[in-house]
Amino acid sequence: MALAEDAQVPARYHVETLGCPKNAVDSDKVVASLQADGLVPATSAADADLVVVNTCAFIEAAREESIDVALELAGSRKPGAKLVLTGCMAERYGDELAAALPEADAVVGFGGEGALADVVMKRKPTGVRDLLELPRPAPAAPWAYVKIAEGCDRACAFCAIPSFRGKQRSRPPDAIEAEVRALVEMGVSEIVLVAQDLAWFGRDAGEPGALTPLLRRLDQLAPNGLRRVRLLYLYPSEVRDPLVSTMLELEAVVPYFDLSLQHASAPLLRRMRRWGSGERFLRMLDGIRAAAPGAAFRSSFIVGFPGETETDHHALLEFLGAAELDWAGFFPYSREEGTAAAAMDGIVPDDLMHERLRECVDVQDPITWAAREAIVGTEVEVLVDQVGEDGARPVGRTYREAPEIDGVVQLEEVGAEPGTLVRARVREALGTDLRASALG
Ligand code: SF4
Numbered sequence: 439m440a441l442a443e444d445a446q447v448p449a450r451y452h453v454e455t456l457g458c459p460k461n462a463v464d465s466d467k468v469v470a471s472l473q474a475d476g477l478v479p480a481t482s483a484a485d486a487d488l489v490v491v492n493t494c495a496f497i498e499a500a501r502e503e504s505i506d507v508a509l510e511l512a513g514s515r516k517p518g519a520k521l522v523l524t525g526c527m528a529e530r531y532g533d534e535l536a537a538a539l540p541e542a543d544a545v546v547g548f549g550g551e552g553a554l555a556d557v558v559m560k561r562k563p564t565g566v567r568d569l570l571e572l573p574r575p576a577p578a579a580p581w582a583y584v585k586i587a588e589g590c591d592r593a594c595a596f597c598a599i600p601s602f603r604g605k606q607r608s609r610p611p612d613a614i615e616a617e618v619r620a621l622v623e624m625g626v627s628e629i630v631l632v633a634q635d636l637a638w639f640g641r642d643a644g645e646p647g648a649l650t651p652l653l654r655r656l657d658q659l660a661p662n663g664l665r666r667v668r669l670l671y672l673y674p675s676e677v678r679d680p681l682v683s684t685m686l687e688l689e690a691v692v693p694y695f696d697l698s699l700q701h702a703s704a705p706l707l708r709r710m711r712r713w714g715s716g717e718r719f720l721r722m723l724d725g726i727r728a729a730a731p732g733a734a735f736r737s738s739f740i741v742g743f744p745g746e747t748e749t750d751h752h753a754l755l756e757f758l759g760a761a762e763l764d765w766a767g768f769f770p771y772s773r774e775e776g777t778a779a780a781a782m783d784g785i786v787p788d789d790l791m792h793e794r795l796r797e798c799v800d801v802q803d804p805i806t807w808a809a810r811e812a813i814v815g816t817e818v819e820v821l822v823d824q825v826g827e828d829g830a831r832p833v834g835r836t837y838r839e840a841p842e843i844d845g846v847v848q849l850e851e852v853g854a855e856p857g858t859l860v861r862a863r864v865r866e867a868l869g870t871d872l873r874a875s876a877l878g
Contacts, residue, residue, distance in 0.1 A: 449487040450480035454511060456504050457494025459632050459670065459842070461525055463585040465492045468524065468551055469575050475555035483511050488520050490554060493527035495598070497772035501527055505539065512541035520544070524551050530602040548603075574621060579823055580857035581628035581666075581841050582621050586614050586652070590634035591641065592673070594700075595711045595778040596740060596771065599634055606635065606642045611652050618656055618664065627857050628666035628821055629656065630841065636669055637676030650684045657688040665859060666821065667691045668840060671698055675713040677722055686730050692837035693733040695726060700740050702757030703750035710743060711778065716757040723761055734838040736765035741798055742791030743771045745784030751794050758801045764809045765844050768798045810845065810867035813838070820847050820862050820874060822854045831873075834860065845870030 451472045455465040468490060469479075480486035489511050493504035504527050512521050520543040527535055529547040536545040546554060574582070589604040590597075618629050633639060640648025649669075656667050667690045674697050685691045701707050702716035726733050739754065758766065770791050773780050786794075820834040823841065831848040839845055847862070848871060854860050862874035 448476055448478045450485060451477045451488045451490065452480045452483040452486035452511075453490045453492060454483065454507060455492045456507060457492070457496060457500055457526065459583045459630065460585055460634070461492055461494055463583045463632065464525065464551065465490075466574050466577075466582075468492065468554060471551070471553065472555055473575060475553075477555060484514050484516060486515065486519055488522065488554070489515050490522045490524060493523055493525035495526035495530045495602070497769070497774070499772070508539060508542065512539075522546055522554060524554070526602065530598070574617065574624075576624045577621060577626055579841070580626055580821060581630060581823065582626045583630045583632050584614065584617055584621070585609075585632050586636070586649075587633040587639050587642075591638060592635060593711055593778070595709065595782070596743060596774065598774040598777050601776055603634065606633075606638055608639050608641070608643050608645075608648070610643075611648065611655060614652065615655050615659075619659060619662065622659055622662050622664045625663075625857055627663060627859070628668060628841070629664060630668045630670055632670045634671065635673050636671050637673060637681060647680070650680050653684055653688055653691050657690045660690045664690055666837065668694055668837075670696045670840065672696060673698055673713070674719060674722065677726075682726060683729070686726075686733075693726075693730045694837055694840065695733060695735050696840065697722075697735065697737045699737040701743065701746075701750070701754055702739075703746075703753035706743060706746055706750040706753075709745050709782070710740070716753055716760075719757065720760055734765075735761070735763045736767075736840065736844070737763055738767040738769060739798065740771050741768050741795040742786035744779055744782035744786065746771075746786055746794075751797075755797060755801050758798060758805070762805050762809070763802070764838060765806060766798075766802045768795050768802070770795055806870060807867065810870060810872060813864050813872065814867055815864060817861060817863055817877065818847070818872075818874060820849060820860045822849065822856050822858050822860060824856055825854065836872075845872065847872045847874050850875040 453465050453469055455462050483489050491508045491511060494500040508523055515521060521541060522544045523535060523542050524546045528545045532545050532547055587606050587608040589606045590600045591606045637649050640646060677697060686693055699719055700710060700712055702719060704715035707714055723735060818836045820836055822832050822834040825832050831850060832854045833846045833848055835841060835846055849860060849862060861877045863877055864872050864874045866873040
């Protein structure tokens with residue numbers, strides 16, 4: 439390959455990321471490890487000597503997309519370039535994946551992700567090789583995900599993640615603070631904390647409830663330029679004091695609650711091996727709204743889990759109508775080999791599952807739009823994510839919108855630099871997006 443032909447020319451890499459924000463963090467760190475090993479970014483996948491596809495194994499559709507992308511990049515790479523598959527699919531289906539995709543030069547599980555140059559290019563790795571603790575490259579946006587733990591201690595019946603990500607492994611708070619501090623120094627204003635089960639952070643280290651003191655530590659970085667800390671993925675049983683009151687008290691932590699509810703019917707939640715019920719969830723929302731009327735809520739739900747009855751489905755529809763979440767995502771149940779649900783009876787036929795999903799969306803969409811309409815005329819603080827090119831408006835977000843997941847705010851005025859906070863008045867709701875004009 440190029441490196442062997444001409445040792446003076448540094449090899450170029452391209453990393454393609456599929457799946458969730460947690461995978462995006464891994465990709466950042468894979469990039470850091472490649473750069474530490476002397477590789478430089480390619481201008482495109484076709485120009486790279488090493489193409490890395492960070493795969494997602496979450497559900498069948500995600501696996502198919504990972505394979506499609508890998509095949510496409512295998513076909514478009516330049517002669518001699520190496521193709522490596524990493525990420526959840528590589529970890530979970532390593533041998534099968536290697537056999538099914540002979541185009542790949544290597545399939546590397548989590549253990550090898552921090553040393554790809556070594557695995558693929560026969561280079562000697564240097565420095566730290568624990569992916570969680572690798573330094574980050576300079577971020578391209580004024581926000582960044584920070585993974586505070588890996589793995590999960592729960593056993594939700596539909597989920598295969600604990601089987602290949604393992605039990606929870608929390609990072610030391612010092613290391614997290616150092617990473618956040620470095621990101622802020624590189625111009626990041628908003629940190630998005632992620633983990634499989636964020637509020638469980640610290641339990642494996644004998645420190646339950648450690649998320650609250652971690653938030654206090656991060657809040658101390660406000661004078662350095664940290665303007666927002668956002669939390670993604672809160673298991674509902676853990677959404678209580680002191681975590682909630684701390685989230686609402688600290689200036690940098692936004693009142694955005696991403697609750698992992700999955701359903702609202704208590705019997706179905708038990709079948710899913712999860713905590714909660716629609717009534718409990720509504721009480722939780724009421725309690726938070728009473729303390730912080732402007733709090734924003736997101737959740738995701740699985741539709742068509744084995745054994746889901748019409749009664750369960752109606753409990754979910756009723757809950758959605760009552761909860762008035764700002765944002766909600768609905769996913770058709772996907773059978774995952776090796777999970778408890780894979781052996782369950784009561785399979786919901788595909789057409790019924792999709793009909794139920796449509797009904798959920800039909801209830802939720804007007805709620806989301808109404809929540810956006812309700813903000814029209816109010817004053818908001820927008821973090822500018824990117825400057826519009828070719829006359830396009832700058833685009834940013836208030837605390838109500840998580841990056842890459844929710845809507846955005848288009849700012850009428852040009853000239854706002856990424857990373858700046860702009861006070862603006864919302865002029866119009868455009869479905870999930872907002873149009874706003876800067877004040878003063
Ligand atoms: S809490 Fe999330 S990651 Fe953990 S088992 Fe349940 S669904 Fe999977």
